[in-house]
Amino acid sequence: MDDRNRQVVLKRRPVGMPAPEDFDIVDGPVPEPAEGEVLLRGVYLSLDPYMRGRISGVRSYAAPVELGQVIEGRVVGRVVRSRDPRFREGDFAFGGYGWQLYSAVAAGILTKLDPTEAPISTALGILGMPGLTAYVGLSDIGQPKAGETVVVSAASGAVGAVAGQLAKRAGARVVGIAGGADKCRYVEEELGFDAAIDHRTPDLGTALGAACPNGIDVYFENVGGAVQQAVFPLLNDFGRMVMCGMIAEYNDTAPRPGPNLGAVVRKRLKIQGFIVGDQRGRIREYRAMAAPLVREGRLKYREDVVEGLDNAPAAFIGLLQGRNFGKLLVKLDRDPTR
Amino acid sequence: MDDRNRQVVLKRRPVGMPAPEDFDIVDGPVPEPAEGEVLLRGVYLSLDPYMRGRISGVRSYAAPVELGQVIEGRVVGRVVRSRDPRFREGDFAFGGYGWQLYSAVAAGILTKLDPTEAPISTALGILGMPGLTAYVGLSDIGQPKAGETVVVSAASGAVGAVAGQLAKRAGARVVGIAGGADKCRYVEEELGFDAAIDHRTPDLGTALGAACPNGIDVYFENVGGAVQQAVFPLLNDFGRMVMCGMIAEYNDTAPRPGPNLGAVVRKRLKIQGFIVGDQRGRIREYRAMAAPLVREGRLKYREDVVEGLDNAPAAFIGLLQGRNFGKLLVKLDRDPTR
Numbered sequence: 119m120d121d122r123n124r125q126v127v128l129k130r131r132p133v134g135m136p137a138p139e140d141f142d143i144v145d146g147p148v149p150e151p152a153e154g155e156v157l158l159r160g161v162y163l164s165l166d167p168y169m170r171g172r173i174s175g176v177r178s179y180a181a182p183v184e185l186g187q188v189i190e191g192r193v194v195g196r197v198v199r200s201r202d203p204r205f206r207e208g209d210f211a212f213g214g215y216g217w218q219l220y221s222a223v224a225a226g227i228l229t230k231l232d233p234t235e236a237p238i239s240t241a242l243g244i245l246g247m248p249g250l251t252a253y254v255g256l257s258d259i260g261q262p263k264a265g266e267t268v269v270v271s272a273a274s275g276a277v278g279a280v281a282g283q284l285a286k287r288a289g290a291r292v293v294g295i296a297g298g299a300d301k302c303r304y305v306e307e308e309l310g311f312d313a314a315i316d317h318r319t320p321d322l323g324t325a326l327g328a329a330c331p332n333g334i335d336v337y338f339e340n341v342g343g344a345v346q347q348a349v350f351p352l353l354n355d356f357g358r359m360v361m362c363g364m365i366a367e368y369n370d371t372a373p374r375p376g377p378n379l380g381a382v383v384r385k386r387l388k389i390q391g392f393i394v395g396d397q398r399g400r401i402r403e404y405r406a407m408a409a410p411l412v413r414e415g416r417l418k419y420r421e422d423v424v425e426g427l428d429n430a431p432a433a434f435i436g437l438l439q440g441r442n443f444g445k446l447l448v449k450l451d452r453d454p455t456r
Numbered sequence: 457m458d459d460r461n462r463q464v465v466l467k468r469r470p471v472g473m474p475a476p477e478d479f480d481i482v483d484g485p486v487p488e489p490a491e492g493e494v495l496l497r498g499v500y501l502s503l504d505p506y507m508r509g510r511i512s513g514v515r516s517y518a519a520p521v522e523l524g525q526v527i528e529g530r531v532v533g534r535v536v537r538s539r540d541p542r543f544r545e546g547d548f549a550f551g552g553y554g555w556q557l558y559s560a561v562a563a564g565i566l567t568k569l570d571p572t573e574a575p576i577s578t579a580l581g582i583l584g585m586p587g588l589t590a591y592v593g594l595s596d597i598g599q600p601k602a603g604e605t606v607v608v609s610a611a612s613g614a615v616g617a618v619a620g621q622l623a624k625r626a627g628a629r630v631v632g633i634a635g636g637a638d639k640c641r642y643v644e645e646e647l648g649f650d651a652a653i654d655h656r657t658p659d660l661g662t663a664l665g666a667a668c669p670n671g672i673d674v675y676f677e678n679v680g681g682a683v684q685q686a687v688f689p690l691l692n693d694f695g696r697m698v699m700c701g702m703i704a705e706y707n708d709t710a711p712r713p714g715p716n717l718g719a720v721v722r723k724r725l726k727i728q729g730f731i732v733g734d735q736r737g738r739i740r741e742y743r744a745m746a747a748p749l750v751r752e753g754r755l756k757y758r759e760d761v762v763e764g765l766d767n768a769p770a771a772f773i774g775l776l777q778g779r780n781f782g783k784l785l786v787k788l789d790r791d792p793t794r
Contacts, residue, residue, distance in 0.1 A: 171722075178722050179693065179722060179723075179724075339717075342717065342718065346717070355517065359717075361717060361720045361721045361725075362721065363721055364717065364718050364721060367716075367718060373716035373718060374716055375713025375714065375715075375716065376713065376714040376715050376716045376717045377713075377714050377717075378705075378711035378712055378713065378714045379677075379680065379684070379697075379699060379702065379714045379715075379727065379729075380680065380702050380705060380711060381729075382699045382727055382728070382729035383699045383700065383701055383702060383729040383730075383731070384509075384516050384517060384729070384731075385517075385729065386517075386728075386729045386730050386731055386734065387699075387727075387728070387729050388726065388727070388728040388729075389717065389720055389725075389726070389727040389728070390720070390724075390725070390726040390727070390728070391717075391719075391720040391721040391722070391723065391724045391725050391726075392721075392724050393721070393722075393724055396724065
């Protein structure tokens with residue numbers, strides 16, 4: 119055990135695309151767990167697009183990260199000290215907090231992980247909040263029926279990959295949108311989508327129209343921007359837009375105009391947003407469904423693992439630029455289960 | 457019985473706001489009802505915003521009216537000849553077709569009206585499709601709860617007046633938006649909304665914010681345009697936009713930009729459109745609920761009756777300009793029940 123904690127804190131509120139200078143790396147004492155708390159040594163830190171909102175200073179569904187505070191993030195780790203009977207040294211758990219090596223967390227909010235059930239990193243991706251996000255958005259809003267066409271943007275990402283695979287399991291024709299030939303190949307060949315389109319294709323609308331000869335019934339929206347503009351006119355009557363995120367616009371300093379809503383009336387569209395945090399309670403339901411599929415290789419995932427906390431800011435900036443390929447994780451320590 | 461029929465036909469497809477020259481008034485023979493049909497002499501013709509879409513030539517959820525064809529419209533009338541055992545001369549019925557004095561209609565699509573139950577004109581308004589529109593939009597999409605704030609645009613109109621009154625009955629705080637002091641007074645004093653705001657108020661957003669101190673939970677959207685822009689930022693988390701119509705934009709020659717959809721994610725909004733034509737089957741359910749309230753004066757309505765078919769084009773143009781006050785009807789013949 120190191121005798122110092124290390125943290126990435128917010129130095130400056132980014133305007134537009136974050137820069138490395140917006141972050142500071144500081145060393146400090148390892149926190150002392152209080153009675154009922156557990157000291158967790160992080161093994162994996164999850165980097166997710168929603169964090170961009172938290173460092174913007176705008177009050178949203180969650181409080182923003184303040185200047186000088188450790189950046190918000192979810193961590194899987196190893197218990198190094200426990201002051202609660204439910205955890206022992208050496209246990210693995212999900213629920214560590216922040217871009218840092220150590221966190222002292224109330225035992226009640228930690229979830230013990232069984233490394234023989236699934237790799238512990240999956241608690242941050244396919245079997246964690248990103249997977250649950252896909253599941254909730256698709257079951258509650260998208261509700262694809264067999265034979266319908268589902269389009270998923272950021273299709274090789276942590277959420278999109280699950281959304282598309284679940285839509286395939288529901289019998290839909292699934293078209294993914296991703297950035298670049300490698301990701302598109304992965305989406306088609308590994309994830310088994312019916313087609314994948316590079317969002318940098320010069321005429322995205324035409325390419326998408328060709329890949330969706332029967333129009334689009336469900337759009338699982340992760341990106342916004344030009345992709346949203348290309349998808350919107352292709353929505354069928356009674357189409358559903360699952361509004362999960364709009365990463366392409368997170369660094370905008372002024373909101374772009376959205377689609378004219380006249381089509382929402384004419385086509386009886388439903389455009390609905392959701393936040394997975396409202397649905398945390400359904401993680402058991404989701405894991406019960408998804409964990410066996412993951413073990414059997416019928417629900418696939420890919421992780422993009424960056425080594426070392428110090429590389430978290432650059433990796434996060436890369437995430438906002440679409441440079442990651444799969445669920446982006448920062449490895450904080452050797453994974454003793456692999 | 458006249459020996460000639462008279463019709464308003466589409467002469468020219470309007471570009472932007474329709475002009476009187478887009479319509480033609482022609483005389484022709486009274487149609488001959490075939491076996492199983494009924495010849496209806498129109499008493500009231502309903503003028504509704506949706507007709508603007510039908511004469512635009514754009515294929516939408518219904519086929520457009522072709523040049524030279526009679527303009528689409530719903531008519532309440534008196535049976536002057538019946539070739540079906542279900543109707544007798546002198547019966548009143550809903551289901552006549554078009555901007556014309558006479559129509560021959562299959563008996564199966566006509567609904568017999570009992571003038572002692574409610575004035576026959578109400579089958580085109582408060583107890584007809586406009587009332588059903590409000591009911592369906594509010595029950596299926598808006599779903600206001602007691603204590604929530606509901607905003608209704610075109611609040612003195614055929615749909616808005618019912619939507620607001622039903623929201624009041626559900627226990628919501630209801631704010632109407634209407635054009636001009638007279639309509640606003642009517643919305644507050646006659647219809648019993650909690651407040652009414654003139655959409656021509658210089659700073660509509662501020663006025664609306666003041667009238668909705670707890671934000672807006674449900675927006676029943678009838679108009680689009682500047683009103684939509686003022687309402688959208690005030691929507692609360694989990695707010696619902698009932699997309700019924702956008703009359704302020706029906707004459708636009710190019711679509712205006714809509715709201716940025718980032719807020720749909722952050723606030724978990726639902727924006728959903730509907731067309732009452734999909735829900736015709738629920739007219740009985742609606743009338744069973746609404747007719748007693750109308751008789752008891754607990755569901756109020758106002759009709760704006762224009763005399764004579766020849767005035768239909770001018771009245772329709774006025775409707776698109778917000779010049780009507782209440783459900784707009786064209787009186788085609790003396791109403792023998794009044």
